[in-house]
Amino acid sequence: MKTLSLSLRQQKLLGLIQRSRSHITGAELARQLGVSPRTIRNDIADLNQSLLPFDAQILSEKSKGYLFHCENPKDFPVLAKNDINFLTKEDRVRYLAFQLCLSDIPINLFDLEEEMAVSHTTLNNDLHLLKMHYVQSTPYIRLSQQKDYIEFEKDERKRRIILNRLFYVDWDYEGRSNAYYGYHFLDSDVLNLIMEEIPRHLQRYHIQMEDTNLVALNLAVAIMYHRITAGHGLPKAPALPKQDTAAMYAAKDLMDALELQLHCSFCQEERDSIYQNIASGHLLEADKLNFCTVSQHFGPITIEMADHYLTQIREIFDIDLSNDEDFYITLLQYIRSLQLPFLSLNTQGNIDIAKENLLIEFEFAYLFQEAAQRYLGYFIDQSELLYLAYCISGALEYYYFHHPEYKLKTVICSQLNLTALWSLKRKVLGAFANYIDVIGLLPVNQKSAYDFIQAELVLATVRKQITDSPGTDLLYISSFFHTGDIRQIESYLKNQRIRRMSGFSLSYFRELLQQAYWHENQEGGTHFAIIEALASDFINDHLTDAVFTQDILRREATSSFAFCPGILFLHSLVPAAETRLSVMTLKHRMVWNSHKIRIILMASFRQEDAPLLLGLLHLFYDTHYDADALMKLKTRKDVLDYYNKD
Numbered sequence: 304m305k306t307l308s309l310s311l312r313q314q315k316l317l318g319l320i321q322r323s324r325s326h327i328t329g330a331e332l333a334r335q336l337g338v339s340p341r342t343i344r345n346d347i348a349d350l351n352q353s354l355l356p357f358d359a360q361i362l363s364e365k366s367k368g369y370l371f372h373c374e375n376p377k378d379f380p381v382l383a384k385n386d387i388n389f390l391t392k393e394d395r396v397r398y399l400a401f402q403l404c405l406s407d408i409p410i411n412l413f414d415l416e417e418e419m420a421v422s423h424t425t426l427n428n429d430l431h432l433l434k435m436h437y438v439q440s441t442p443y444i445r446l447s448q449q450k451d452y453i454e455f456e457k458d459e460r461k462r463r464i465i466l467n468r469l470f471y472v473d474w475d476y477e478g479r480s481n482a483y484y485g486y487h488f489l490d491s492d493v494l495n496l497i498m499e500e501i502p503r504h505l506q507r508y509h510i511q512m513e514d515t516n517l518v519a520l521n522l523a524v525a526i527m528y529h530r531i532t533a534g535h536g537l538p539k540a541p542a543l544p545k546q547d548t549a550a551m552y553a554a555k556d557l558m559d560a561l562e563l564q565l566h567c568s569f570c571q572e573e574r575d576s577i578y579q580n581i582a583s584g585h586l587l588e589a590d591k592l593n594f595c596t597v598s599q600h601f602g603p604i605t606i607e608m609a610d611h612y613l614t615q616i617r618e619i620f621d622i623d624l625s626n627d628e629d630f631y632i633t634l635l636q637y638i639r640s641l642q643l644p645f646l647s648l649n650t651q652g653n654i655d656i657a658k659e660n661l662l663i664e665f666e667f668a669y670l671f672q673e674a675a676q677r678y679l680g681y682f683i684d685q686s687e688l689l690y691l692a693y694c695i696s697g698a699l700e701y702y703y704f705h706h707p708e709y710k711l712k713t714v715i716c717s718q719l720n721l722t723a724l725w726s727l728k729r730k731v732l733g734a735f736a737n738y739i740d741v742i743g744l745l746p747v748n749q750k751s752a753y754d755f756i757q758a759e760l761v762l763a764t765v766r767k768q769i770t771d772s773p774g775t776d777l778l779y780i781s782s783f784f785h786t787g788d789i790r791q792i793e794s795y796l797k798n799q800r801i802r803r804m805s806g807f808s809l810s811y812f813r814e815l816l817q818q819a820y821w822h823e824n825q826e827g828g829t830h831f832a833i834i835e836a837l838a839s840d841f842i843n844d845h846l847t848d849a850v851f852t853q854d855i856l857r858r859e860a861t862s863s864f865a866f867c868p869g870i871l872f873l874h875s876l877v878p879a880a881e882t883r884l885s886v887m888t889l890k891h892r893m894v895w896n897s898h899k900i901r902i903i904l905m906a907s908f909r910q911e912d913a914p915l916l917l918g919l920l921h922l923f924y925d926t927h928y929d930a931d932a933l934m935k936l937k938t939r940k941d942v943l944d945y946y947n948k949d
Contacts, residue, residue, distance in 0.1 A: 309353060312336065312420045316346050320361055320371045328368035336420050395419055395429045400437060401469055404462040405488070409452035437465055440684065459537050460576075463530065467522045471647060474518050494525045496564060504557040505581070508549040516584030519647035523580050524557075527573055528565060536570060543575040547582040554578035583643035592632045601635050605642065608678045609634050615670045619876065619913045620804065622702065630698040637694060641675070641683060648686045655866040655896075657689050662924055663801065663917050664692040664699065669858065670876075685862035703737055703800065710740040711799065712757050717764040718747045719782060730784040731762065731792075738796045762792075798926065807918020816946060819884035821939050827893045834859065834873060837905040840885040847879040847907050855905070863896035869933030871895055871903045872923050874916060879907035882915065888937050901934050902942065922946075 309317065319332060329340045336343070347369065351360050358374035398419070402410060416426050430446075430453070438446050442464040445456040455462060470489065498521050505512065512520070530536070545551040554577045558569045569577075587600055597606060612634070613625045624630060640646050658665055668691040675683045683691075703709055715731065717724050724744045732741060739760070745753055747765055755761070755772040763769050764782045778795060780788040801807070820840035827833065838852040854875040858864070865871050885905045892899040904923070908916060927946060936942050 312418060313346050313350055315420070316343065317350055320369050326364060326367040326370050332369070338420055392429055392432060395421065396433045396436065397469055399429060399433050400465055403453070403455040404466050406454065409449065409454040412451045412453060459530065459535055463523070463526050466526050467519055470522050471519055488529060489525050493528060493565065494521065497521055497524045497561070500560055501557060504553045507556070508553040510549055510553055510581065511586045512584040513586065515647040515649045519645065520580045520584060524561070524577060527576065528567065531567060531573065537572040537576060540572050542571060543578065545578060547585055550578055550582035550585050554581050579644045583645040587636060594628050594631070597635060601639060604678055605635055605638050608638050608674045612671050612674045615673065616667055619670060620667065621914065622804065624698045624702060627698055627701050630694065630701060633694055637691060641679060641687065648690055654685060654689065658866045659924065661689065661692040661696060662920050664695040665689070666916060666920065667695040668692040682857065682861060688862060700737070707740070709803065710738060711759045712742045713739045713760040713762060714743040714745050714755070714758045715741060715762045716745040716747060716750060716769050717782065719764065723782070727782070727784060734789055735792060735796065801917055801921045805914045805918035807915055812919065812922060813947060815882070815884050816943060819886045822887040823939050824890050824937050825887055827889050827891065830859070830895060831856070833887065833903060837873065837885045837887060837903065841879060841883060841907045846881045846883060847877060851875050851877045851879065851907065865896035865898045865900060867924065867930070868898045869901055869930040870923055871900045872920065873903065873905040876908060876913050876916065878910040880909070881907065882909050882912040883907050886942060888942065890937065892934065902936055
């Protein structure tokens, strides 16, 4: 297979020229890469030498610039695999991690600056982010620095975990042309052979795995092969006990088969590592799991963790999810996966979007941190929290479905004849049967004679005042029940569910805002300084203590409170003596987790007021969220006026 051996800057340069639909000047390339035009000319001369095997070249035309040309289009997809954009900090950090994992000797920082065409300050910032990803988080690898040289500790297992993660995050589930080709490390023929061999052995022993764990297994075997051939095998270790018989035989047969096909030998330590991958991803048989059999399939610590977590939800948010057998089994499997040596999670794109759509569920998920610290000895990360939030989302749907007392008693009032009115009822129930109970179909001219005392909601197809009953809400819908009607009712029902869960009222929030601690038109500062300044309001009045601040800082480090622009809501459920708000408005917007923020709020809660958190989140990020308007609020009066509008 043809490959290109290019420096990072040359890869960036080639990518810029490839993506340009017309000629691009040397001056423009130099500007984008932060180098001189002479450096561009020298790099292009080197590139053209490297491109010869592909029948490709970078054409140069005076007064126009450079243009990429390839004689044989069939080779272009292979070439395109090297089109990696290293202009973002995430790409640079991943490249640093990759080089540190593969290097047998310390790496010179000045060489990295030159290769990546970045400043010393930028490289230091990238190294700080790298430490957050791999040194201060799993696999907790040591990064040592002596003068101008850096290197990862020579722990082969930790290096392989990082390599697996680097390839894993690029995986394309819709095809085989994955981004692993972009790194000159994994041979595509070897990886394809492994990807064909593994399913045969898993199927033979009836082992089912999630896609994410299967991908991680494919990569683990491929990385193992390449590291062994490079002279980096796993160190000697005691034989691993094997409780999963199916995984043990599958791993043995797989390793035996690959030894013959790849003409190499895998020692016991390597075989044990692949067994661990298979056993960790081996799914339990769902049809054998129920309330009566959990003790046969899950350990006592797993069950105790699940029960502790459900107790937390019940005590803090007054919602009992323990009767949902399907959810309970899924929760146990989730906790089991956290306890296994290998856990692979698909991050599903932009995490901030996921958090925005799982706003309430993420708060339920975060309660798990106490159980994680108590039983696992560490706090779980953002991706693990998000997957628990997905699980909670399904549990809450079931919860409302099986609590008919929460269904809104609804009357449909319309000028339509009976058949059309009946059809409208069926459409409403088809979309919202879990949340709505239609108790009456009412002609418009009978509204004055109807007793609305039992009705909580009226859906009307005519824009008239149907009732003055104080406990009855009114929504106008079309006669044909369009998608706009569905969205309107969805929004209304969401408001009602959160209001019921939280006991929140807009009038109480406005009172909290009036009595809040205020820091108007501030200059800002570091994230840590702002959190400390706001938390000191509560601590100085003896409403809480340093544990409150530590909890907020810990959560910010795990999963930033900032997930959208305009407003930032910091909070902790560490019990406080009083439920209070502290508000800071900024003179100039500041960047927090890549979002521009103008208003920062912090909340403390009495233990019995904890459900109010859900209502505040819904208010700040749903019902009263307008990023453009929030960006203009600089004073206490601005904020009060904004939230006093209905």
